[in-house]
Amino acid sequence: MASTQHVLLSPAELAYLHASLSLTPPIRPDGRTRTQFRPLVAETGILPGANGSARICFADGTEAIVGVKAEVERTQSRHDDETVYVEGAANNGGDGDAETKEDSRTGDSSWAEMTVEIPGLRDDDSGTAFLAAMLSEALLADGEFARRLWINRRFHWKLYLDIILISPPLSYPLPLLSLTTHLALLSTRLPRLQSEGDEDPFFDDDWAAAPHLFPRPTTTTPTHRPPITLLVMAVGDSIIFDPSKEELAVADVALAVSVSGDRSEPGEGGAGRKLRLLSIRTIDPPSRLTPPGVANAANSAYGAGNGAPQKMAEARTAEAEAAAEEGVWRAPRGGAKRAVLGALVQKVLEAGGVVDEVLDALEGVDLG
């Protein structure tokens, strides 16, 4: 999908862009620094009919809406689970009850369902499915999230996350969708449970009393936050965050890195935040599909090949690939270098770095 979207840039323009991005510090077309994000407008709680919702509008005009809806579902119990349950119930005295309850809070990744809707693409488009898989993978990576959906041994919440891209996909929408999902999850509230134990769940109908799925940060307890997935790319040795479509068109490597930032100890800013790497995916950068430039020496318009006998076409291509010439665009070939990948991940996980900045900004959004 959008990662392989065509960018209308000539080989000369691509070469120029590549050269200016590989400088230290890189010069980006929109004048940002390498870690700077595009400005965005965010709001939450826009849909009273959903358990949680958020809308984010990037400055380049891409806009996404995420709605979270929850339903109570009966937990499918397997046969062997059932025996454990009976034994557990038999062993439980009155006092050990609370402890066992904590232990039995298990989740299943099928309890959260994520769909991505992008205008102009089919439902079963591979790109859309890949985006949805990437986002839900990060969310479910540690199993902690699914455990939050546990009601009792017989019932659980089924969470539906519907992600809608409102605007046409102008740039690779992964960061946008991820940030919007993060905000929507932060604003998600589930009705307060009134029933006890394993009886059929019964909920408080006072919405004001409904607790948040991710409790508000307090000064005493560590808080758990949903993950964010960021797009990072490397051109030469420079590492660039939140690339625009044009920048992505000259990327050597593009990575989608999912990070969660749980606050282990309370504090202002990124001080008490523990960043955890949840998943990494390489994104196939559109730069691989760009047409290569032709050096003047090999260009017949500049007199090349006039005197020499006509070479076979393949021989000439091989020759052109062997000799990398400054200022002549050649699409990146092969995989990413290990050192570059390591540097990318390290840059993302840097304390007080970009992720802290983004999470701080997202915490600043009024959750209503």
Place this chain on the structure above:
Amino acid sequence: MPLDTSAYNLALLRVDGRRWNELRRVHAQIRTQAAADGSSYLEMGHTKVMCVVTGPSEPGPRRGGAGAGGGGGSGGKDAEVAVSIVIAGFSSVDRKRHGKGDKRTLELQSTVSNALSASLHTHLFPHSQINISLHVLSQDGSLLAALINAATLACVDAGIPMTDYVAACTAGSTSTYAANDEAADPLLDLNHQEEQELPGLTVATLGNSDRVAVLVCESRVQVGRLEGMLAVGVDGCKQMREILDRVVREKGQRMIQEGTVERGVGLNDMDVD
């Protein structure tokens, strides 16, 4: 939960406290999104719709998301109006996934497309395509009317020449078809609960005139009641046109004040300050 219509005759008030000829609260915005050629956001009660218009532009190699083509195919003398409607899974009370090939969505698409291609001056843009993509965020009745109104606003924002506003509204009747009540009154602007139980129709008119652009009736209704419903619906469309017009004018004034656009000639009679 079945709708209790027996109480209506006592106080002449509907379930949501409206009288028979009252619209729900309508809130609309245009130019909600910077990247699009035209965009709008419309709320009719709890029905919330967003619209993004791209074009008129050259039709792409892929006919991306072109659900239903309206007046004239692309490559013809007229621009093609391609409408795609995405109904969000979270829009209704119970979460329901609506596929792209949903028959009901396809029908909505072709209705909106036909309604707008009749009003837009598509002959000015040969061999091109106008993409209208509509997103339903929340639904509570009168969905088709909200879609048509939102699409009209977005087309105005996109600056596509058009004859006049296509303003739409629904109308219904106070008692069910089965009740066969002779004295049933017409109702304006049905919500979801009323739409489920009572006969209703969606009507869209062209601007201030009484010319009907769309008339969709999907329920059984005695033919004697139809005239009353249609008259009320057309009246509602006129109110709706005023609302849409006000939204466009307010936005225009604000843009002139902010200096986004220059004050054009012939605007002197308009009250701008």
